[in-house]
Amino acid sequence: MTNHLGDIQNSKAIIIFGANPAVNHPVGFKHILKAKERNNAVLIVVDPRYTKTAAKADLYVRIRPGTDIPFMYGMLHLIFKYGWEDEEYIKNRVFRMDYIKKEAKKWTPEKVADVTGVPTDVLIQVTRAYASNKPGTLLWAMGLTQHSIGSSNTRMAPILQLALGNMGKFGGGCNILRGHDNVQGATDMCCLSHSLPGYYGLSEGSWKYFAHNWGVDFKWLQNRFATPKMMHTKGFTLSKWWQGVLQEEKIYQPTPIKALWVQGNGITSVAQTAKVQQALDKLDLLVVAEPFANEAAVITNKTDNVYILPTTTQFEDEGSVTATNRTAQWRSKVIDPLYESKTDEEIMFTFAKKFGFYDEFVRGMMMGVRNGKAVKVKDTFKWPEDATREIARIIKTIGLTGWTPERLKKHQENWHMFDEVTLKGIGPMKGEYYGLPWPCWTEYHSGSPVLYNIGIPVMEGGMGFRARFGTEYEGENLLAGPFATIKGAKVKGGYPELTKENIEKVLGIKIPAREKAIMGKNWKVDLSGLIAKYALQAGVAPYGNAKARAYVWTFPDKIPMHREPLHTPRYDLAKIYPTYPDKKDQYRVDTKFISIQKKDWAKDFPIILTTGRLVMYSGAGLIERNSKYLAALEPEMFADINPALAYKYGIRDGDMIWIHSPEGAKIKVKARFTYSVSPDRIFLPFHFAGIMEGKNMSKNYPEGLIPYAIGESGNTVANYGYDIVTQIPETKAGLVRIEKA
Amino acid sequence: MSSLKELEKVKVGRRSFLKMAALSTALGATGLNAAPAVREATCDELKDPYPGSKKVKTICTTCSVGCGIIAEVYNGVWVRQEVAQDHPISHGSHCCKGIDSIDTVRTAKRVKHPLKKVNGKWQRISWDQAVNEISEKMLELRKKHGPDAAMFLGSAKMGTEQAYYFRKFAAMWGTNNIDHQARI
Numbered sequence: 001m002t003n004h005l006g007d008i009q010n011s012k013a014i015i016i017f018g019a020n021p022a023v024n025h026p027v028g029f030k031h032i033l034k035a036k037e038r039n040n041a042v043l044i045v046v047d048p049r050y051t052k053t054a055a056k057a058d059l060y061v062r063i064r065p066g067t068d069i070p071f072m073y074g075m076l077h078l079i080f081k082y083g084w085e086d087e088e089y090i091k092n093r094v095f096r097m098d099y100i101k102k103e104a105k106k107w108t109p110e111k112v113a114d115v116t117g118v119p120t121d122v123l124i125q126v127t128r129a130y131a132s133n134k135p136g137t138l139l140w141a142m143g144l145t146q147h148s149i150g151s152s153n154t155r156m157a158p159i160l161q162l163a164l165g166n167m168g169k170f171g172g173g174c175n176i177l178r179g180h181d182n183v184q185g186a187t188d189m190c191c192l193s194h195s196l197p198g199y200y201g202l203s204e205g206s207w208k209y210f211a212h213n214w215g216v217d218f219k220w221l222q223n224r225f226a227t228p229k230m231m232h233t234k235g236f237t238l239s240k241w242w243q244g245v246l247q248e249e250k251i252y253q254p255t256p257i258k259a260l261w262v263q264g265n266g267i268t269s270v271a272q273t274a275k276v277q278q279a280l281d282k283l284d285l286l287v288v289a290e291p292f293a294n295e296a297a298v299i300t301n302k303t304d305n306v307y308i309l310p311t312t313t314q315f316e317d318e319g320s321v322t323a324t325n326r327t328a329q330w331r332s333k334v335i336d337p338l339y340e341s342k343t344d345e346e347i348m349f350t351f352a353k354k355f356g357f358y359d360e361f362v363r364g365m366m367m368g369v370r371n372g373k374a375v376k377v378k379d380t381f382k383w384p385e386d387a388t389r390e391i392a393r394i395i396k397t398i399g400l401t402g403w404t405p406e407r408l409k410k411h412q413e414n415w416h417m418f419d420e421v422t423l424k425g426i427g428p429m430k431g432e433y434y435g436l437p438w439p440c441w442t443e444y445h446s447g448s449p450v451l452y453n454i455g456i457p458v459m460e461g462g463m464g465f466r467a468r469f470g471t472e473y474e475g476e477n478l479l480a481g482p483f484a485t486i487k488g489a490k491v492k493g494g495y496p497e498l499t500k501e502n503i504e505k506v507l508g509i510k511i512p513a514r515e516k517a518i519m520g521k522n523w524k525v526d527l528s529g530l531i532a533k534y535a536l537q538a539g540v541a542p543y544g545n546a547k548a549r550a551y552v553w554t555f556p557d558k559i560p561m562h563r564e565p566l567h568t569p570r571y572d573l574a575k576i577y578p579t580y581p582d583k584k585d586q587y588r589v590d591t592k593f594i595s596i597q598k599k600d601w602a603k604d605f606p607i608i609l610t611t612g613r614l615v616m617y618s619g620a621g622l623i624e625r626n627s628k629y630l631a632a633l634e635p636e637m638f639a640d641i642n643p644a645l646a647y648k649y650g651i652r653d654g655d656m657i658w659i660h661s662p663e664g665a666k667i668k669v670k671a672r673f674t675y676s677v678s679p680d681r682i683f684l685p686f687h688f689a690g691i692m693e694g695k696n697m698s699k700n701y702p703e704g705l706i707p708y709a710i711g712e713s714g715n716t717v718a719n720y721g722y723d724i725v726t727q728i729p730e731t732k733a734g735l736v737r738i739e740k741a
Numbered sequence: 742m743s744s745l746k747e748l749e750k751v752k753v754g755r756r757s758f759l760k761m762a763a764l765s766t767a768l769g770a771t772g773l774n775a776a777p778a779v780r781e782a783t784c785d786e787l788k789d790p791y792p793g794s795k796k797v798k799t800i801c802t803t804c805s806v807g808c809g810i811i812a813e814v815y816n817g818v819w820v821r822q823e824v825a826q827d828h829p830i831s832h833g834s835h836c837c838k839g840i841d842s843i844d845t846v847r848t849a850k851r852v853k854h855p856l857k858k859v860n861g862k863w864q865r866i867s868w869d870q871a872v873n874e875i876s877e878k879m880l881e882l883r884k885k886h887g888p889d890a891a892m893f894l895g896s897a898k899m900g901t902e903q904a905y906y907f908r909k910f911a912a913m914w915g916t917n918n919i920d921h922q923a924r925i
Contacts, residue, residue, distance in 0.1 A: 005806065005830060006829070006830065024804060024839075025804050025805070025806050026834075026836035027808050027830070027835065027836055027839070028804075028806040029808045030832075030834055045866055063831050094923055095755055106800065125815075142925070146925065159866075177803075177805065178805035178897075178923075179801075179804065179805065179897065179922065180897035180898055180922055181800070181801065181802045181803060181804060181805055181807070181897070181898065181903065182805075182898065182899060182900060182923060183805055183897040184805060184898045185897075185900070185901035185904060186895065186896060186899060186901070186904035186921050186923060187897075188921075189901055189905040189907075189908055189919040190906040190908055191895040191896070191897075191899075191904045191907055191908050191919060191920070191923070192908075192919070192920055192921065192923065192924065193917050193919055193920045193924075194917070194919060196908070196912070197905050197908055197909075202917065214909070221912070221913070222916065223763050224888065224912075224915035225888060225915045226887040226915065226916075227887055228886055230889060230916070230917070231917070233917060234917060235889075235892075235916060235917030235918035235919060235920070236892055236918045236920070237920045237924045238894060238920040238921060238922065238924040238925060241892045241894070241918070241920070242919070244892060250774065253889045254761070254864040254886075254888045254889060255886035255887050255889055256886075256890070257889075257890060257891070257892045258882045258886055258890040258891070259882050259891045259892070260878060260879070260891075260894070261890050261891060261893045261894065262894045263893070263894065263896055263899075263907065264895065264896025264897075264898040264899055265894040265895065265896050265898075266923060267894060269925065270925055283807040284878070284882060285875070285878050285879065285882065285894075287875055289850055290852065291845065291852060292850055292851065292852060293850070293852060297858070298882070302858070303858060303859075303860055303861035304858060304860060304861075304883060305858070305861060305878065306858035307855065307856065307857050307858075307871055307874075307875055308852055308855065308856040308863075309852075309855050310851070310852040310853060310854060310855060311852075313845045313846060314799075314800075314898070314899075314900060315799060315802070315812065315819070315842070315845060315846055316803045316846070316898065317903075318874055318900075319900030319901060319902045319903065320900060320901045320902065321800050321802075321807065321900055321901060322804065322901055323800075323805055323806060323807030323830070324805035324807070325807075327807065328802045328901070329807055330800075331799045331800050331900065332797050332798055332799050333797070333799075334797045334799055334812040334814060334816065334819050334846075335812075335814060335817060335819050335846060336817060338851060338853075339851060339852075339853035339854060340853060340855065340868065341851070341852040341853075342868070343903075344896075344900075344903040344907070345900050345902070345903055347905055348903075348906055348907065348910050350872055351875070351876060351879075351910075352910065352913070354872060354873075354876035354915060355876060355880065355913075356879075357880070357914075360913060361906075361909065361910070361913055364909075383902070384900065384902040384903075387902035387905065387906060388902055390905075391901065391902065391905050412798055413798070415798070415809060415825070415827065415828050415829055416828075416829075418828035418829040419829065420829050420830070420832060423829060427832060429820075434829045434830075443862075464787050468915060476777070478901075523922070527890060534757060536797045561909065593848060597838050614840070615836070615838075616837060617835060617838075618803050618804060618838060619922065622801075623802075623845060624838060626844075626845075626848050626850040626851075627841050627844040627845075627848055628844075629841055629844065630837060630838065630841055630844075630850070653893055698913060699748075702852070702863040703863065704849070704850075705850055705852065706850075707850060708850070723774070726924065727924065728924060728925055730908065730923060731925075735851070
């Protein structure tokens, strides 16, 4: 989220693409309803399904899955045609919007109607409503991301916001609703195969920075890897790790995957559950550390070398958690670990000892900064506070320096002293925003509730766009224009990110030699904190002030382009808007694109499949299906089907049906009649597991641990298809065929 | 009110007997020794069935909104859950999942001890056995096939410190085969 939930109450227009907060984030949705009530905000919902969120909308757009880019280009077509864009904003703060304008010109309402299925008058009505009510905020969730063009979708939405001048404004921004409680925090910590914590990447420089901060020798760390090269090679992902075992597609590492270690992950929430099952069966070792009987250990037919380790919930532990709006909240421990459960960190510490790297593992918690260098400063550590300090010391990229355990605890103790709409503190909390939303540049910084807002001083959370990609490209200036000066900044307009070399020149100051001597090379690795200090004194953010890039030269598509889903119901359009060529070595495995799309799947699989959540459940549903109350309210897996479609197959409400995927997987579920889906598509929730392709696996649960609700996993029939950049599965736009069971 | 002795001092009324029955796991045999005589509840007890309980502030573990929770803890047992009326994001609201947070510890379905599948049957094992066997097997695979033979799937359900440490765990094991729910 660039803004925060309370800030949505400042919005005059709210447009939601592929998110259903009324069900998935009900308390977050309250802020949207308040915007409607108090601000008379217009609510627009763009979704393939008439969701509970859509039920509250002023304007609902039933879009064909996978066509968000044409729809947004259609909006931009009208915006540019009628001059509704914010010209001054674009000139000063956006790089190459003219490329977008050119592409948008092609997307006439008629053409958009053909591709998206949205009538021209609806597009015009929506665009007019959204463009003429400012500020407007744009929300999305997995409905926008889980596509083979998911990464382009997530670029398109900010571009729409940039065109209207809605980014970096109260009541504006792109507000992405994350799924789990700490997706934001775990993402920031880069529990991800392509980066070190804080989005530092996997370059040698980054590893060296972390080695230094962990108090370990870089060579030692390098020797832990198979080869030095593997240290810098992105690993397998949650989406396709199973190919590392099965090797049906070529893999790029010296060994297949033999051991899977699952610690807090309902792995049935990715597409191709049948493949996941096959991979689990072939493993040498499966370790599952969870509070509940994770279905990874259940859907497998593996008979040996499967372990389940009892792990606590977060209520039996302490630490910080980052909400969807980048605020950190401190969780106090409610009770001691139950039964024989161990906390997640205890499990890691125990095995680190066995694996022989415990001392290196925990040393970072006993370190501090002296003269700009990380050194060991004490002999013991206290969990989790010293881990929080370690993170604050190291992670500069997103500005976590200010997140000390003391401040976070103080915010929790005084959470009643913060305003809902502004997050501003009162009384002793004055001058700080609740949860110190990152970037929180220093231990005395306020936190930043609205990203990229140049209308407020940096010390109150203001900043420009990050100058991350140099100062010019093909002779064009990438830095912000003269009218994009951050309020109160001593530097006018744009400026580059600060380094030891340029800081004096950019800020027009002289820094004593003894300070220069201990200063890090640039703001991202400056442990001395001096760059941040001088930046704040000058009223500028350390990371520069640049233009946002509508045109990205490093991406497969320089500007977002429409490409049909791999399994498209419009084979005719796949010829005009084809997907990418197949991708070699994407996160260590080949991934197919065009070789799937070149076949007309819709002939045999004529029904569109889309998936989502139910209000009683979240994720793979493991937690809620083990609650008898929630499970009792939603006990059974089903498929939402329009009666008109059901009629064609002789299916009645409540009948059991088989759903078949192009990959040859099938599930048997109950048909639920609803008009929320149109007759060309069905909807599946993805929270269930425990039944695989009609086979009840309940005998595989440990005794007494069968959840109160089990069912077919919707993802068993979610199609093959992955994003070109992130490898997110295309679960939101697939094809299936159905028959009465 | 933390020790058992103090608890024994409490005269047992009808309500507190029921309470004790609920607490019997924590109390063991002691709860059963107390006579189940009914008496009038005191004024304090009428106002508050859990006198001396502790109210712990914490955050919901379901979605990313980050609603506040007030957990009432009595003698180490989470007895009641309240909405946080004064929390700046949730303001006393909870959804059906959040209000049921207490069930994550109250449910009978928690994994209670380490388990191992042997010849298709689940067996209870000790932590020591689990740790020894798993680490032996992991190290054997590492030696034979290299560190990339392992895949670590971490979690958006971990706290930030834990997630950071999980990333470090994979790094020191020697692989970038680590991922979590944010990928999807």
